[in-house]
Amino acid sequence: MDYSSKIARQVAAVPRSGIRDFFELVQGRDDVISLGVGEPDFQTPWNIREAAIYSLEKGHTSYTSNLGLLQLRKLISGYVSDFFAVDYKAESEVLVTVGVSEAIDIALRALLNPGDEVIYHEPCYVSYCPSITMAYGEAVAVPTFKKDGFSLKADALEKVITPKSRVLMLNFPTNPTGATISNDDLKEIAELCVKHDLMVITDEIYSELRYDDPEHTSIASLPGMKERTILLHGFSKAFAMTGFRLGYACAPQPIIEAMMKIHQYSMLCAPITSQAAAIEALQNGAESVEKMKASYHQRRDFMVKRLNAMGLDCHSPGGAFYVFPEISKFGLKSKEFAMRLLEATNVAAVPGDAFGACGEGFLRCCYATSMEDIVIAMDRIEQFVRILETP
Numbered sequence: 001m002d003y004s005s006k007i008a009r010q011v012a013a014v015p016r017s018g019i020r021d022f023f024e025l026v027q028g029r030d031d032v033i034s035l036g037v038g039e040p041d042f043q044t045p046w047n048i049r050e051a052a053i054y055s056l057e058k059g060h061t062s063y064t065s066n067l068g069l070l071q072l073r074k075l076i077s078g079y080v081s082d083f084f085a086v087d088y089k090a091e092s093e094v095l096v097t098v099g100v101s102e103a104i105d106i107a108l109r110a111l112l113n114p115g116d117e118v119i120y121h122e123p124c125y126v127s128y129c130p131s132i133t134m135a136y137g138e139a140v141a142v143p144t145f146k147k148d149g150f151s152l153k154a155d156a157l158e159k160v161i162t163p164k165s166r167v168l169m170l171n172f173p174t175n176p177t178g179a180t181i182s183n184d185d186l187k188e189i190a191e192l193c194v195k196h197d198l199m200v201i202t203d204e205i206y207s208e209l210r211y212d213d214p215e216h217t218s219i220a221s222l223p224g225m226k227e228r229t230i231l232l233h234g235f236s237k238a239f240a241m242t243g244f245r246l247g248y249a250c251a252p253q254p255i256i257e258a259m260m261k262i263h264q265y266s267m268l269c270a271p272i273t274s275q276a277a278a279i280e281a282l283q284n285g286a287e288s289v290e291k292m293k294a295s296y297h298q299r300r301d302f303m304v305k306r307l308n309a310m311g312l313d314c315h316s317p318g319g320a321f322y323v324f325p326e327i328s329k330f331g332l333k334s335k336e337f338a339m340r341l342l343e344a345t346n347v348a349a350v351p352g353d354a355f356g357a358c359g360e361g362f363l364r365c366c367y368a369t370s371m372e373d374i375v376i377a378m379d380r381i382e383q384f385v386r387i388l389e390t391p
């Protein structure tokens with residue numbers, strides 16, 4: 001059968017993730033040091049795993065309310081109030097989702113009509129553009145640049161706003177650049193959103209992982225912004241809980257109601273065992289987050305220092321667990337550089353163009369891997385760079 005006519009156009013239009021493609025090449029190779037996958041190398045803290053086990057032991061294996069367990073939503077509401085300085089009602093303004101991934105998808109589907117434009121800053125997380133396309137939106141990228149630390153500037157944003165612009169997607173700290181945004185820039189962007197009546201989806205999944213300036217400001221906390229913002233957060237990164245697949249969305253009640261409609265028919269609810277683990281994470285996980293963060297901080301400093309010293313120009317990212325060195329001076333495309341690096345040294349890093357066209361000329365190196373491996377990887381990359389430099 002010819003399946004090309006059977007697959008929906010919106011789905012056929014979307015490419016496979018460049019990260020996954022690259023990592024299929026890594027499968028089956030021995031001795032590869034991976035700076036590739038954006039996933040904590042720590043196991044989920046034991047007390048959180050134990051809470052999941054206890055929950056199963058007690059026989060808690062049912063569906064929960066579509067919105068998620070009320071006890072968890074109350075804890076999320078308290079956490080978001082303390083950490084992001086925005087108040088959401090646990091009963092009606094918080095929705096527990098299957099990871100931030102689901103929250104991105106249903107936020108877009110709840111807001112978009114076909115042809116609505118969604119603006120996002122690039123380089124960006126691989127799911128944004130495909131999720132916009134699959135929700136029948138038009139994806140509009142605003143490039144960001146190394147000279148600005150890959151942060152978003154209001155004047156660049158204003159240039160792409162049209163009467164069809166409906167949503168702005170933000171992600172600070174950013175995957176793949178580790179960029180953060182200053183409060184002044186965030187304020188200017190918020191003013192533009194009010195002026196042009198844009199809704200905002202802000203993915204703040206890395207907000208605990210900030211190093212130089214630990215104060216995180218959410219756009220939702222700025223004047224006039226809560227009413228037009230969907231704040232997304234989750235447990236995967238800071239709590240090292242990727243496999244639990246748990247995230248949440250906070251937004252005004254009518255928006256949560258719209259997202260909940262999609263969630264209840266497609267997902268029903270997030271897994272109860274993961275929700276039990278998340279309750280423990282919010283009640284007793286803060287110390288573990290601080291320990292993991294201190295370790296990432298040390299690894300970031302080491303990696304940035306080594307890369308710059310070997311001539312791979314690299315800004316010091318303020319957050320997340322990625323560095324984004326520039327490799328353009330070697331005259332190789334990102335993909336070719338990454339492939340040759342893998343072939344020659346068995347070090348895997350993701351080509352920057354996997355995160356959008358303006359990531360060309362860069363490489364994403366994740367430092368959520370052991371210091372021991374980072375040291376070996378840096379030694380191998382340095383040898384590779386010396387070979388490239390040899391006339």
Ligand code: PLP
Nearest residue numbers: 038099100101125175234236247
């Ligand atoms: N948003 C960003 C910016 C990410 O980097 C990731 C994962 O890498 C996700 C969302 C997905 O998060 P989750 O595991 O909660 O679905």
